[in-house]
Structures are given as C-alpha cells and as structure tokens.
Amino acid sequence: MTTSSAAPQPVLELKRRFRAPRERVFDAWVKPDLMTEWFCSAIPNRSGHITSMNARPGGRYLIEVYDCSTGTKYMLRGEYCEVKRPERLVFSWEFEPDPEFGKMTITLDFIDRGTETELLLTQVNFPSVASRDGHGQGWVFCLDALGRFLDR
Numbered sequence: 001m002t003t004s005s006a007a008p009q010p011v012l013e014l015k016r017r018f019r020a021p022r023e024r025v026f027d028a029w030v031k032p033d034l035m036t037e038w039f040c041s042a043i044p045n046r047s048g049h050i051t052s053m054n055a056r057p058g059g060r061y062l063i064e065v066y067d068c069s070t071g072t073k074y075m076l077r078g079e080y081c082e083v084k085r086p087e088r089l090v091f092s093w094e095f096e097p098d099p100e101f102g103k104m105t106i107t108l109d110f111i112d113r114g115t116e117t118e119l120l121l122t123q124v125n126f127p128s129v130a131s132r133d134g135h136g137q138g139w140v141f142c143l144d145a146l147g148r149f150l151d152r
Contacts, residue, residue, distance in 0.1 A: 009124065009125065009126065010126045010128065010129045010131070010132035011122065011123070011124050011126075011132070012121070012122065012123040012124075012126070012132050012135055012136050012139070013120070013121070013122050014120075014121040014136070014139055014140070014143065015118065015119070015120050015121075016118070016119050016121075016143045016146075016147070017113065017116050017117070017118050017119075018116060018117050018119065018146070018147055018150050019115065019116055019150065019151065020116070020117055020150040021112075021115075021117060022086045022087075022110040022111070022112050022117040023085070023086045024117075024150065025086075025110055025117045025119060025146075025150065026085055026086035026087075026089065026110050027086075028146060028149065028150065029055075029089055029108060030053070030055035030083070030085075030089065031053075031055075032050040032052075032053040034149075035050055035053070036048075036049050036050050037149055038142075038145045038146045038148070038149035039063070039142055039145065039146075040063065040065060041145070042141045042142040042144070042145035042146075043065075043138060043141045043142070044141075045067060045068045045069040046065055046066065046067055046068065047065070047066050047068060048063060048064050048065035048066055048074075049063075049064055050062075050063050051063065051064055054080070055080055055083055055089075056080060056083055057080055057081065057082060057083055058079065058080065059079070059080045059083075060077065060078065060079050060080070061076075061077065061078055061079075061080070061091070062075065062076070062077045063075070063076040063077070074095065074096065075095075075096040076093065076094070076095055076096075077094050077096070078091045078092035078093050078094055078103075078106075079091060079092050081105070086110055087109070087110055088107070088108065088109055088110065089107075089108040089110075090105065090106070090107045090108075091105070091106055092104070092105055092106075093105065093106050093123065102125065102127060103125065104123055104124060104125040104126060104135075105123070105124050105125055106121065106122070106123045107120075107121075107122045107123075108120070108121055109122075119143070121139060121143070123135060123139075
C-alpha cells in the first residue's frame with residue numbers, strides 16, 4: 001500500500017490583547033457601524049464600508065473595500081458558521097476579485113483576561129504560503145486599527 005503525504009496546508013494564527021472587555025471587542029466584529037470605523041480603512045490607501053452584515057449562524061456579510069491608489073474594488077464576503085457572544089465567532093472568508101483564493105475560514109476566540117481581552121485569530125484553507133503571508137500582513141494592520149478604535 002502506497003501512501004502519499006500532502007504538504008501541510010498553511011495556517012495563520014495571530015494573538016493580540018486589547019484594553020477592553022470582550023463584549024466590546026466582540027461587538028466591534030459584528031456591528032456594521034463599529035466594524036466600518038476600524039476595519040474598512042485599516043490598510044493604508046484603502047477605504048470602504050460594510051454593505052450587509054447579519055451576524056447569526058447562517059447569516060452573511062458583504063464588505064466593499066477600495067484601493068484608493070489603484071481604483072480597485074475588493075469584495076469580502078462570507079457566512080457566519082458560529083456566533084457565541086462574547087466568546088467565539090467563526091465565519092467563511094471569500095476574497096474578490098481573486099476567486100482562486102477559494103473559501104477560507106476564520107475563527108476568532110475572545111478570551112477574558114480581567115480588564116483586557118485576548119483575541120486569537122485563526123485563518124485556514126489558504127491556497128498557498130504566499131496567500132497566508134499576505135493575509136497575515138493585512139490582519140496586522142486591521143488589529144492595529146482595532147486597538148486604536150478600542151482605545152478611544
């Protein structure tokens with residue numbers, strides 16, 4: 001019997017602490033007005049808005065982001081798989097105009113650390129290591145923006 005060993009699929013894991021209760025950090029991810037404030041302009045030369053968001057299992061979201069330097073419009077869309085306020089959020093992540101990325105999955109765990117919240121972000125199903133690394137750079141910008149938003 002011959003067995004083949006596929007290369008392990010790239011996984012992105014990020015951890016960040018915020019000086020805010022986890023209910024507030026969780027809400028920043030599921031309330032469109034709050035998420036628009038920190039997410040849509042987190043990356044330099046980008047702006048955008050939340051077109052739709054229904055944060056419940058089976059609910060969907062659509063985010064439009066514009067690259068002001070190139071005029072490119074990106075659509076981020078997905079479906080909520082698990083919504084357990086204020087502990088966990090799991091949703092699919094589809095990135096356009098690059099459909100070859102396929103459907104990825106993001107899990108956010110919100111851990112109560114007293115006066116702080118520890119956020120664990122795990123993203124899976126990347127088509128390549130380069131894709132994982134690019135998303136990782138983008139998430140660093142986003143989590144920095146979330147921190148500034150929560151510090152206000």
